[in-house]
Amino acid sequence: MTRKFGIVTPTAPPRYGWLFAAVWLFYLGGTVGALLDQPDLPRRATGLVSVVVFAAGYLYQVARARRIRHGVRPPGHTVRTWLGLAGLLALFGLQVPGAGDHALTCLVYIAALAMVNLPVTQGAPFALTLFAAAEITPRVVGGWNDAGYGLAVLLGSLASYGIRAAVERQARLAAAQQELADRAVQDERARIAADLHDILGHSLTVVTVKAELAQRLLDVDPARARQELNDLEGLARDALADVRATALGVRGISLPGEIAAAREALTAADVEADLPGAADDVPSRNRDLFAWTIREAVTNVVRHSHARHVVVTLSPAAVEIVDDGIGLARAGASGSGSAAAAAGAAGGAGAAGFGGGQGLAGLRRRAETAGGRLTAGARDDDQPGFRVRVEVPA
DSSP: OEEETTEEEOOOOOTTTHHHHHHGGGGGHHHHHHHHTOOOHHHHHHHHHHHHHHHHHHHHHHHHGGGOBTTBOOTTHHHHHHHHHHHHHHHHHHHHHHHGGGGGHHHHHHHHHHHHHSOHHHHHHHHHHHHHHHHHHHHHSTTOOOOSHHHHHHHHHHHHHHHHHHHHHHHHHHHHHHHHHHHHHHHHHHHHHHHHHHHHHHHHHHHHHHHHHHHHHTTTOHHHHHHHHHHHHHHHHHHHHHHHHHHTTOOOOOHHHHHHHHHHHHHHTTOEEEOOSOOTTSOHHHHHHHHHHHHHHHHHIIIIIOOSEEEEEEETTEEEEEEOSOTTTTTTTOOOHHHHHHHHHTTSSHHHHHHHSHHHHHHHHHHHHTTOEEEEEEOTTSOSSEEEEEEOOO
16 A cells, blocks of 8 residues: 555555466365366366366456456457467367266356456356256256356356455556545645745845845935844845745745735835734634735735735735836836836736736636635725735625
């Protein structure tokens, strides 16, 4: 058994399963005993050789059943199975002159093989034919006794079909578990990719803003410039730690922490911010989603909006971020210098970049997963700017 993402996946069936089948050859002992008691030497010798070859052929056919995977037989498997069954029937016929009715034991093994290796639509009629032969032959051949061979053929066929059904069901379960494991890997990769996008998008935006601020302050306020450079070092270390933690799947996010980070980022970008002082009223089930919303919206404001003022409103069931930036209408026509270059690299300045980017798509998925709804677009008061709002059921 193997384990991946908590899912147990069965390995291939044992290679030496034919040894279990060999135990049932014990019932050929009656045929061998009858042949040893046979006074006619040619019949005795032919019968004994046929029993040995029959046993070897039976075990070979059992081993071939391993090639069936998830109920699908490889090309040519059915034809070769029919040829093998025909050979076993011929060996059964060679035993009849020396062993008499004892040779009917062979029909049990042949019927069981048919129910395992052949499609059910072929194996079932063939097994019924053998059942009829085992029932009728002792009644029409003089000197033969009905020792329950027909019942043995029927029970052996049913038992083999039950084993076959259990194996195929287990194979389907293994395939389904493997599919779930593969899907879990894909989902985990997508989650990590989305988290890395969100983390690096926010962190690198703040780093860029602080670097530009430090460059402007070098000549006018060296002490403040040095402080900004120290902050840059700390931000870079934090971003690296976040990336490592995300890759290990242990990273968390806190709503108070994102409010504090938003205040720092907006201050560095010279944007006046009206932020909530506390997040105690927000239920714990909504905190992660609201924290991601603030992070994405503030990153967009700093990166694209050219806003001068931002208001973040927080309630137990909703979070809203409103800015007075260039908004949707002028997003494609504004911007210069480094800000315009960043907007172009993002596929469009201002709100247009945010509306079509991975950040909004990821945030929308998070909101839908939590049963909430994301609204992003122009402000409701006809003023320039952009509005992002996430609501969840109360």
